[in-house]
Amino acid sequence: MECIDYQDVDIFHSGHVACAGCVEALSLRVILNIVGQDAVAVVPPSCTAVICGIYPNSALSIPAFHTSLESAAATASGVKRALLAKGKPDTTVLCLAGDGGTYDIGLQSLSSAAERNEDILYICFDNEGYMNTGGQKSSSTPEGAATGSTPLGKTTRKKNLVDIMAAHRVPYITTTSPGHILDMKAKVKKALQIKGTKIIIVLIPCLAGWGVADDAGIKAARMAVDSGIFPLYEVEDGERYTVNQLARTQSVKPYLALQKRYRHISEEQVEQLQIHTDKAWQQLLLRADQQQ
Amino acid sequence: MSYTAKRLLLTGNHAVAWAVKRVRPHVAPLYPITPQTPILEKLTDFQSKGELEGTELLTPESEHSAMAACISASLTGVRVFTATSSQGLLLMHELLHYAAGARARIVLFNVNRTPASPWGFWPDQLDSLSQRDTGWVQLYSESPQESLDTTIQAYRIAELIGVPIMISHDAFYVSHAMEPVEVPSQQQVDEFLPPFACDHFLDPKRGQSFGAPLDQQNWNRSRREMAAAMARVFAAVTDAGKKWGETSGRDYAPLECYRMDGATTVIVTMGSMCGTAREAVDALQDKGNRVGLLKVRLFRPFPVAALKEALAGVSCAIVLDRNFSCGLGGILHQELKAALYGLKPAPKIHGLLSGVGGVNVSVNKIKQWVSEYAGAVPVNESLWVE
Numbered sequence: 103m104e105c106i107d108y109q110d111v112d113i114f115h116s117g118h119v120a121c122a123g124c125v126e127a128l129s130l131r132v133i134l135n136i137v138g139q140d141a142v143a144v145v146p147p148s149c150t151a152v153i154c155g156i157y158p159n160s161a162l163s164i165p166a167f168h169t170s171l172e173s174a175a176a177t178a179s180g181v182k183r184a185l186l187a188k189g190k191p192d193t194t195v196l197c198l199a200g201d202g203g204t205y206d207i208g209l210q211s212l213s214s215a216a217e218r219n220e221d222i223l224y225i226c227f228d229n230e231g232y233m234n235t236g237g238q239k240s241s242s243t244p245e246g247a248a249t250g251s252t253p254l255g256k257t258t259r260k261k262n263l264v265d266i267m268a269a270h271r272v273p274y275i276t277t278t279s280p281g282h283i284l285d286m287k288a289k290v291k292k293a294l295q296i297k298g299t300k301i302i303i304v305l306i307p308c309l310a311g312w313g314v315a316d317d318a319g320i321k322a323a324r325m326a327v328d329s330g331i332f333p334l335y336e337v338e339d340g341e342r343y344t345v346n347q348l349a350r351t352q353s354v355k356p357y358l359a360l361q362k363r364y365r366h367i368s369e370e371q372v373e374q375l376q377i378h379t380d381k382a383w384q385q386l387l388l389r390a391d392q393q394q
Numbered sequence: 395m396s397y398t399a400k401r402l403l404l405t406g407n408h409a410v411a412w413a414v415k416r417v418r419p420h421v422a423p424l425y426p427i428t429p430q431t432p433i434l435e436k437l438t439d440f441q442s443k444g445e446l447e448g449t450e451l452l453t454p455e456s457e458h459s460a461m462a463a464c465i466s467a468s469l470t471g472v473r474v475f476t477a478t479s480s481q482g483l484l485l486m487h488e489l490l491h492y493a494a495g496a497r498a499r500i501v502l503f504n505v506n507r508t509p510a511s512p513w514g515f516w517p518d519q520l521d522s523l524s525q526r527d528t529g530w531v532q533l534y535s536e537s538p539q540e541s542l543d544t545t546i547q548a549y550r551i552a553e554l555i556g557v558p559i560m561i562s563h564d565a566f567y568v569s570h571a572m573e574p575v576e577v578p579s580q581q582q583v584d585e586f587l588p589p590f591a592c593d594h595f596l597d598p599k600r601g602q603s604f605g606a607p608l609d610q611q612n613w614n615r616s617r618r619e620m621a622a623a624m625a626r627v628f629a630a631v632t633d634a635g636k637k638w639g640e641t642s643g644r645d646y647a648p649l650e651c652y653r654m655d656g657a658t659t660v661i662v663t664m665g666s667m668c669g670t671a672r673e674a675v676d677a678l679q680d681k682g683n684r685v686g687l688l689k690v691r692l693f694r695p696f697p698v699a700a701l702k703e704a705l706a707g708v709s710c711a712i713v714l715d716r717n718f719s720c721g722l723g724g725i726l727h728q729e730l731k732a733a734l735y736g737l738k739p740a741p742k743i744h745g746l747l748s749g750v751g752g753v754n755v756s757v758n759k760i761k762q763w764v765s766e767y768a769g770a771v772p773v774n775e776s777l778w779v780e
Contacts, residue, residue: 139598140598141598142470142596142598144466151606151607152607154603154606155606156606156607156608156609157606157607157608157609157612158612160601160603160606162601162603163601164598164601165596165597165598165600165601165602165603165604166596166603166604166606167466167469167496167596167603167604167605168603168604168605168606168607169462169465169466169492169605170462170488170489170492172458173458173459173462173489175459176423176454176458176459176460176462176463177462177463177465177466178466179423179452179454179459179463179466180421180423180452180462180463180464180465180466180467180468180470181466181467181469181470181596183420183421183423183450183452183463183467184420184421184450184466184467184468184470184471184472185470186450187420187421187448187449187450187472188420188470188471188472193598210455210456210459211454211455211456211458211459211462213455214454214455214456214459215454217455218452218453218454
């Protein structure tokens with residue numbers, strides 16, 4: 103059992119409107135705690151946009167601009183450049199986006215911001231689908247998962263955003279999870295020390311969208327990592343791969359069994375998912391090894 | 395106070411770039427598109443020579459992202475510029491609504507060009523006119539000098555009222571045509587344009603957020619507040635035009651009445667066609683015809699009261715539209731008819747689709763249309779003419 107030293111500086115307040123048990127709210131609290139008060143947030147439509155509350159309330163003590171779904175990184179670029187022009191280069195500009203606004207409709211503007219190496223911190227709360235609109239598939243939805251738009255299960259695989267953004271040679275891109283709070287804290291701290299485009303993908307098991315119990319968000323996140331289906335790793339400057347948790351302690355089967363979105367899949371499909379996971383894991387290790 | 399303005403031979407686009415250099419925006423996100431690109435290139439040229447040092451130039455992957463950056467930069471509390479044309483403006487459409495709703499003080503220069511499909515590059519105002527419900531102030535310019543002067547004035551208006559402003563000039567006829575242009579001195583512009591200031595911006599010290607989800611009542615309220623702001627624009631445009639006249643010797647107003655004293659027939663149009671119409675009016679007046687020109691410079695907010703006043707007592711208005719709203723007709727024609735509804739006596743109004751797609755409209759053509767339509771019975775529809 104990890105004993106976590108945690109002191110809340112209250113950037114993300116109670117009174118937010120996340121679903122009971124939502125681990126995105128927990129992640130927001132942890133991340134903003136590290137980011138601190140000298141920051142401006144850019145929020146495209148997403149669960150975060152709702153969680154932060156309805157006007158005139160805000161669960162954030164930092165200012166946020168609610169931008170359009172496809173524009174988070176471009177919007178953050180505008181804020182950053184304006185702050186530079188005002189002589190405030192140290193204020194953190196961060197995006198708080200979902201996977202729809204990142205993997206799908208926001209990928210173009212993210213790609214451009216990364217190519218320009220804008221000095222922004224981009225957080226993607228990846229709940230593997232359009233959960234705020236009731237649970238439809240995004241390009242982050244993994245194979246086999248049933249969603250509102252893939253009732254029989256998605257037939258194609260989850261997009262590998264880490265590789266895509268690593269190919270942009272961003273100084274820092276990493277994955278983390280609310281089941282690994284120390285890892286999350288360390289990575290946010292690390293990202294804040296780096297100039298340029300930093301991207302953190304946080305796996306957010308969506309209680310309603312994935313069909314997991316109200317108290318099982320953290321458990322699902324840990325199982326995703328322990329099975330290797332969502333490895334914790336980081337890539338620096340597009341070339342230095344580090345796997346943060348090298349132990350794979352379980353197969354994908356119990357992870358899938360925990361979630362209603364996989365309840366329709368056959369043994370063969372489970373087998374197929376295991377093969378894909380194993381192969382991706384080996385590729386990742388190879389990349390990490392090649393650095394040494 | 396006298397200033398040393400310099401006279402340069404400039405295209406319309408380069409005249410705009412000179413205006414931008416003088417207003418010194420803090421952030422300028424720009425994306426290339428024909429025929430806007432010379433504005434972008436002149437600005438990057440200025441910067442490469444160290445003449446635009448306080449400006450963060452941002453070159454994103456699309457006009458959509460350019461506008462996204464404009465909005466957020468403006469909300470962070472700085473002066474912003476961007477330029478585009480046609481498809482670029484249309485790609486921005488979603489964010490034009492966003493900008494107006496967020497009360498971003500953006501000045502956008504648009505070069506009027508035909509929207510695809512088919513693919514064309516020709517002067518036509520449909521690109522900007524089809525954005526007329528987005529909540530942006532719209533001004534139309536006739537010449538390179540006017541484009542420069544209007545860009546400078548637009549910042550004063552946008553920052554006073556808290557609205558985004560779009561200025562348009564016609565592709566090639568203005569954007570690429572060279573004319574002698576008087577470029578004001580830096581001091582002259584600095585004295586005309588107060589430093590950027592706004593009370594509310596994205597400030598970590600205050601934590602005020604913008605654009606959060608809200609209920610029906612508050613969305614409704616946001617539109618009422620935008621309406622109240624729009625209602626102040628006519629006076630602000632009038633005032634900025636006068637003040638600029640005091641320092642530059644070139645006066646501007648929301649509408650320009652050219653040789654309308656005693657005119658019984660008035661040509662109504664916007665953009666570069668005003669120059670051609672002006673010549674036609676001169677030629678017709680020389681022969682004793684009582685014909686004038688009403689140039690619409692401010693299109694949004696549509697200056698209804700001023701149009702009624704200008705056209706009261708005129709027996710015939712001939713609207714020349716270089717645009718076409720399919721299923722309705724010429725946009726200026728239709729809007730003018732709506733504006734004059736209830737005016738007694740009202741002029742007979744003819745709407746001529748006269749320059750759609752950038753087809754050339756000559757002085758002789760305008761003279762011919764005046765003789766053809768001045769005494770004719772008008773029809774509801776806009777008419778295709780060549």
